[in-house]
Structure formats: structure tokens, C-alpha cells
Amino acid sequence: MDEESVDRSEGFGERLLGVLLDRARLVPPQLIAPLIAEEVAGIGGRDVSILLQDYAQELLVPLAGRNLHMGQPQPVGDSPAGRAFLRAHVVEVPQAHGGVRMYLPLLDGSDQVGVMALTLDAVGDDDRRLLCRLAGLVADLLVTKSAYTDQFFQARRREPMSVSAEIQWALLPPLSMCVPQVEVAGILEPAYRVAGDSFDYALNDSILHAAVIDAMGHGLDAAVMATIAIGAYRHARRVFVSLEEKYAYMDDAVSREFGPDHFVTAQLMHLNIATGELALVNAGHPAPLLVRDGRVVRQLESATTLPVGFGGERPRIRQHMLQQGDRVLCYTDGIIEEHVGDGELYGEERLIRCVNRLGEQSSEGVRADLRRLSHTLKAERGGRTSDDATLFMIEWHGGAADHLAVLD
Incomplete structure (x- = not known):
């Protein structure tokens, strides 16, 4: 294309986003949200939240600030804002006195930061396109x-x-990542008192590369x-590629710092997102569950290696082959070792039944499904989480994403 034929004129949408970027660079953090509200007002938006x-993934909480609409926290599980957040798409609600309330997910990459809400008199395709791009920029600014x-x-x-x-x-x-070939999500309980799980x-x-750990004690x-184990x-992940070396580095660090009486259980994984080949090291941890078509089909067994910190021998690696759409559910023992009303341990069988029951419902994506599973498990344990209870899920899709690097 001839350089002289390239249109470099600034359109309205580019000016709006450009002004926000230019001003945000020097704006102190407490003025970011008011700045966003001011820019949204420039396109006719009002009541910006x-x-x-x-942290418990139960509520969406409004930020305070000049020009911002301060309403009540919105439940993640049952509100327009919650639907936009969990499903990662725009929700539009016509207002009784005119206008449309829009809820736009704030996505930093694919991690849900929150939701931007605003009201417009009328909404067209140009408004939706511009506001979705604005929401992406807002998410990046908030994270930065x-x-x-x-x-x-x-x-x-x-x-x-x-x-x-x-x-x-x-x-x-x-807490989550989504690319065309694979999605991951994790959740920690109790959110405000967690200690050894990560x-x-x-x-x-x-x-x-993925790891789930459970450090002994409280x-x-x-x-x-x-912290030392992670x-x-x-460090090992950024220097070596083998699971054996990762285990050895973690084992050495924990044993040197804490001595022979302390340990960390761990699951270490490599998943080839192009082929679905999964390599697994189990260092004294509960075996992950393979979930296919919404049901647990088996444990992903592997030869158990000593927990990190005990100076174990070279770990044995187990290879598994995933099918497209498979989910791998990792969990820590706080999920299954909580005592329920009859005094018995909650146990793996109850966990599997819960996963299968929820799998009969329509999926809303890995992040939303894992949150629903965590909250359901907590309810079945009578709301008790006396030990750390962590869930981590991988969903493999396969395929390629090279086309995303090509501009239309």
C-alpha cells in the first residue's frame, strides 16, 4: 500500500481512547475512576460505576470517587452486573424511566477485573463497539x-x-486465563484467612506450566x-523446562529453609496446548480428577513422589492424553477432609458427586463453573472451611491461535 494512501486521521473513538490514555499516564491512582466517568460523560453516559x-467472589463492590455512582454491592451470582462478570459479555437492561443500563466486563487479558456500568439514552452498534474497547482500556488502567x-x-x-x-x-x-487453546481458573478458601495453599x-x-501446592500447618x-515453594x-520454571528439575529446586529450597520436619505437597504439570499431552508429578498430593462432558471419568493417577522438602528421589512422571474439551480439576485436602454434619469427612466420593451434579447444568465457562463448584462445596460442608481449600481447573481446547496475530 502506498504510504500516501494510508488514512491517519483521528476518528471520534480514537480521540476518546487516546485522550484517556494520554491523561491516565500522569493521573494518580485515586483519580483514575473519576477520569473514566468524565470521559464516559463525553459520549452521553451517566451514572457511571x-x-x-x-476476594470471596461473592460481590461486585463499587469504587468510591468523584463523579462515580455509588450504589449497593451487586451479587456475583444473581444480578445483571454478575452476569456480565461471569459470562464476560455485555448485559443491557432497559430502564423504566428511559435509557439503557449497560454492564461491561472489565477484562485484563482474559482475567475478569470487574464491571463498568453506565446508562445511555439509546444504544447502537457504534456505542457497543466503542464502549467495549473503552472497557478493555479501563481494565488495563485499573490493573496498572x-x-x-x-x-x-x-x-x-x-x-x-x-x-x-x-x-x-x-x-x-x-485467577483466570483464557486463550483459544486452553483456559485456567483457580479459587482459594477461606478467602480472608488462607495460609498454606497456593x-x-x-x-x-x-x-x-501449572502447580498447585499445600504447605503444612497454618x-x-x-x-x-x-512463598518459598512458589x-x-x-525460578526453576524460568531456567529449566523439566518437571524433575522443578521438583528438585522446590525440594531443596524448602528443606534448606525449614529442615526435615516441614513439607509441601504439590501437583506439577506440563500441558502441551497444541496436542493435549499432559505430564504430571504428584508430590504427596490428592490426584487430580479428569472431567469429560461434565462428569468425572477417573483420577489422573501417577506414582506418588515424596512431598517437597523431604529430599525425595528423582520424581516419576506420568503421561496422560487429554481429549478436546476435557477438564483437569486439582484440589487440596482441605476440600475433602472437612468434617460434615454427621462427623464424617466430606471425602472424595462426595466431591465427585458434586462435580457430576453441577456438570448436568449448562456450562458458563471455566471461571464461572469453578466458582459455582467452590460455593456449592462450601455449602455442603455447612459453610465450614477450617483448613485451606483450593480448587484449580484447566480446560483444554487445542487448535491454533496464529490467526489472532494477523490484522484484518
Whole structure:
């Protein structure tokens, strides 16, 4: 194409997004949400709210700020804002006195940050396109600015948080990731008192690296042990590629720091997102469940290696082959070792029945389905979570994503 024929004129939508970007660079964190409200007003939007997910994944909580509409927190499970959040699509609600209330998911990559709500007199396709792009920019700005302030973290808290939980939440990657070939999601309970459970993942080229851990004990000791285990895992992941070396690095770090009387159980995985080949190391952890068409078909068994920190021998790796649409559900023992009303342990059989029962319902995506499973399990345990209880799910789709790098 001739350079002179390229149209570089600035359209209305580009000007709006460009002005927001230009101003946001120097705006302090507490003024980001008011700035967004001001820009939305420029296209006729009113009653702008920025709603962030609380740590327990139960409510969407409004941010306070000048020009922002401060309503009540919205339930994630049963509200227009919650539907937009869980399903990651725009929800439009006609208003009794005219206009349309729009709820736009705030997606940073594919991790749900929250929801932006606003009201327009009328909504057309141009409005939807511009606002969806604006919502993507808003999500990125909120995530970027959150590194410089506690305001957004404080808004998400609905009850006091322990120091150990503070450490664990700072340690976590985004709670979900979605690319065409694979999706992942994780959830921690109890959200405000979690200590020794954690998970981590990274997508490096065609390999999804994932780990779920459970450090022994409770409180700060467990949180510190989990931090060292995850730190060693990330270091090994960024230097080596083999599961054996990851295990060895974690084992050495935990044993050197804590001695022979402390340990961390772990699941370490490599998933080739192009082929569905799954390599698994089980270091004293409950075996993951393979979920196919909404039902548990089997445990993903592997030869159990000693927990991290015991100086175990070279771990044995088990290979599994996934089918497109398969889900791998990892969990920590706090899920199945909670005592229920009859005094018995909740147990793996009850977990499997719960997964199968929920699998009969229509899927709303990995993130929403895992949240529903976590909250259902908690209800079946009588609302009790005396030990950390973590769920982590992978759904494999396969295929390629190269076309996404080609501009239309």
C-alpha cells in the first residue's frame, strides 16, 4: 500500500481512547475512576460505576470517587452486573424511566477485573463497539494503577484479612486465563484467612506450566513456606523446562529453609496446548480428577513422589492424553477432609458427586463453573472451611491461535 494512501486521521473513538490514555499516564491512582466517568460523560453516559470483585467472589463492590455512582454491592451470582462478570459479555437492561443500563466486563487479558456500568439514552452498534474497547482500556488502567495504591485492594475487602492471607493473595497469578487453546481458573478458601495453599501457572509458547501446592500447618509459617515453594518453582520454571528439575529446586529450597520436619505437597504439570499431552508429578498430593462432558471419568493417577522438602528421589512422571474439551480439576485436602454434619469427612466420593451434579447444568465457562463448584462445596460442608481449600481447573481446547496475530 502506498504510504500516501494510508488514512491517519483521528476518528471520534480514537480521540476518546487516546485522550484517556494520554491523561491516565500522569493521573494518580485515586483519580483514575473519576477520569473514566468524565470521559464516559463525553459520549452521553451517566451514572457511571466501577465495580470490583471482592476476594470471596461473592460481590461486585463499587469504587468510591468523584463523579462515580455509588450504589449497593451487586451479587456475583444473581444480578445483571454478575452476569456480565461471569459470562464476560455485555448485559443491557432497559430502564423504566428511559435509557439503557449497560454492564461491561472489565477484562485484563482474559482475567475478569470487574464491571463498568453506565446508562445511555439509546444504544447502537457504534456505542457497543466503542464502549467495549473503552472497557478493555479501563481494565488495563485499573490493573496498572493498582500497583501504586491500596485503594482498589481495600474496596475489594468485605471483612478483615489475616497477614498470611495478605501474603498469599500477593503471591497469586491472575485467577483466570483464557486463550483459544486452553483456559485456567483457580479459587482459594477461606478467602480472608488462607495460609498454606497456593497455585501458579505460566503459558510459555505451547506449554502450560501449572502447580498447585499445600504447605503444612497454618498461619504465617505455612504462608512463608508456600512463598518459598512458589518462588523456587517460578525460578526453576524460568531456567529449566523439566518437571524433575522443578521438583528438585522446590525440594531443596524448602528443606534448606525449614529442615526435615516441614513439607509441601504439590501437583506439577506440563500441558502441551497444541496436542493435549499432559505430564504430571504428584508430590504427596490428592490426584487430580479428569472431567469429560461434565462428569468425572477417573483420577489422573501417577506414582506418588515424596512431598517437597523431604529430599525425595528423582520424581516419576506420568503421561496422560487429554481429549478436546476435557477438564483437569486439582484440589487440596482441605476440600475433602472437612468434617460434615454427621462427623464424617466430606471425602472424595462426595466431591465427585458434586462435580457430576453441577456438570448436568449448562456450562458458563471455566471461571464461572469453578466458582459455582467452590460455593456449592462450601455449602455442603455447612459453610465450614477450617483448613485451606483450593480448587484449580484447566480446560483444554487445542487448535491454533496464529490467526489472532494477523490484522484484518
